[in-house]
Amino acid sequence: MNEISRESIIQAAGGDMEAFEALYKATSGFVYNVALRIAQKTSDAEEITQDVFMKIHRNLKEFSFKSSFKTWAYRITVNTALNHCRASMKDKDVIDMENVGELASQRNDLKEKIDRQDSEAKVSEMLAALSPEQRAIIILREIEGLDYKEIAETLNIPINTVRSRLKRSREELIVCAKKGVASHEVR
Amino acid sequence: MKCDKVQEFLFTDYIDGLADKETEARIDEHIAGCPKCREVKEAIAATRASLKSVKREGPPGHIWYRLKEAILSGKQEERPALGGILGTLKNIVTGPRYVFARATAVALVILVLVFAAFVVQRNYMTTEMSREELYGLVNFELNGDEMMSDLGTEIEKYFL
Ligand SMILES: [Zn+2]
DSSP, X not given: OOOOOHHHHHHHHXXXXXXXXXXXXXXXXXXXXXXHHHHOOHHHHHHHHHHHHHHHHHHGXXXXXXXXXXXXXXXXXXXXXXXXXXHHHHHHHHHHTTTOHHHHHHHHHHHHHHHSOHHHHHHHHHHHTSOHHHHHHHIIIIISOOOHHHHHHHHTOOHHHHHHHHHHHHHHHHHHHSTTSSHHHHO | OOHHHHHHHIIIIITTTOSOXXXXXXXHHHHHHOHHHXXXXXXXXXXXXXXXXXXXXXXXXXXXXXXXXXXXXXXXXXXXXXXXXXXXXXXXXXXXXXXXXXXXXXXXXXXXXXXXXXXXTTOHHHHXXXXXXXHHHHHHHHHHHHHHHHSSSHHHXXXX
16 A cells, blocks of 8 residues: 555545545555454455544544554554454354354355355465454464564554564464464474 | 474564574574474465465445445534534534533523623723633533543544
């Protein structure tokens, strides 16, 4: 994503709807993708995307240019998506207590997976093995291509935590992708 | 270098191209003679390649229209200060949000108006000031209310 110009942010913050539309066009791609990969459902991703841009619109006046707009938008997206996951996990817990939730939701997810292509399905499956927090860091690094410093700023954690979380998440991915290859022998 | 140290690098700095040349060379050397670590390296590279291969799609077009509608319909009840003093007063009288502010503000307006009317008989300059004071006070009252309901919630989450 190209960095957004300061003027267009100020214009959009001042209520200029055309400027805000340009901002949306420049950033909605990564917002939607990060949301989709973290939440893993198109309907959730749509809801999160709308929510993120409502927040951006509401808080644009307070944006202080201390971080880049891109980092700011990534942060809002990841936080909104993680909150969304936590909320729906809570709902799931309630059903799980009756021992039916897990299976039902897996069946729903499966239908959506079949609709996508093979590599798509593989990636979805791999990411599904991770916790939402682990998914977030893997997506930022591997799909969005952020460096350690940008990830640290986005998730508001120290660089060493970025490193240890990445390691842990990549270990999980390998365990899932090729069962039995690495992690048992690692330790 | 031992396997666990090598793999520590493999999972982070090495694969992300952050290890210095010397460390990289030592790891490569180890990998050349260690099938276990080589397998780990290949597995990381494979998962990474499939993650990078996924298509990135944009959001469906209807999201923008839904968003625009939500923003435009939200704007009408936003920030009374923007609508000028008449909008502010209208909001106090008719707006549903300012139940508590309304009584105070109306009392305040009456008080200041009485005071202004009293002063205007003597001095034109004082009247001008009172009018400013009136607007200032009403605005202050509303800004306080706005602050209570709107700020310090969403923004904090992203900056803390
Ligand atoms: Zn080894």
